Amino acid sequence: MEGEEAKYVIRDVHEGICGTHIGGRALARKIARAGYYFPTLKSECMDYVRKCDKCQRFVEGRKAPPEHLHSVTSPWPFYKWGVDILGPFPVTPGQIKFLIVAIDYFTKWVEAEPITTISSEKVKRFLWKKIICRFGILVEIVSDNETQFASRLTAEFCEGLSIKQLFTSVEHPQSNGQAEAANRVILKGLHKRLEEAEGR
Secondary structure (H helix, E strand, O other), rough: OOOOHHHHHHHHHHHOOOOOOOOOHHHHHHHHOOOOOOOOOOHHHHHHHHOOOOHHHOOOOOOOOOOOOOOOOOOOOOOOOOEEEOOOOOOOOOOOOOOEEEEOOOOOOOOEEEEOOOOHHHHHHHHHHHHHHHHOOOEEEEEEOHHHOHHHHHHHHHOOOOOOOEEOOOHHHHHHHHHHHHHHHHHHHHHHHHHHHHHO
8 A cells, every 4th residue: 555545544644533642653553463464554643643733732831842851769758859730620519629749759658648729838838748757858849849948938937947949940840750750640540539429
């Protein structure tokens, strides 16, 4: 198969009645599973997706250029924590819309607390109550540079306890990979719980 016939198959599988505008490699696999093959299948699929207007407009997010990898380690338990905020979620009876999540880089221990609003005061209270009072004073904290983490109040709180604040860049949130991984697990669990609750 080649030429116009190949282009028709690619277009139909990618955006036809059952098309889902999947990526180039997945499109090539789907076409091959359907029993079609031609030598340039993968490269033509990749090229087609690259030129697809909808795929380019609604791509999940532009990737920043790669940077050198740095190993992120913690020499002992509760030395370094990653902190992030999830939400907003649909409002619950207690007006709770957000979740503060912290994960220890060494043990992978997760602490989380539901909150109604996001503020530096809530972050400070969470760090004091859920981390410092339970596990001792941490040495480093990794977060994005949103207002609640980068505020003067949070900076003074950390400075007063000699906690070093490390901020991830907006382009590379995966540099706080521990917190991002914890967020995925929590969101998956919440999603399952909500589906179970709807089924009752």
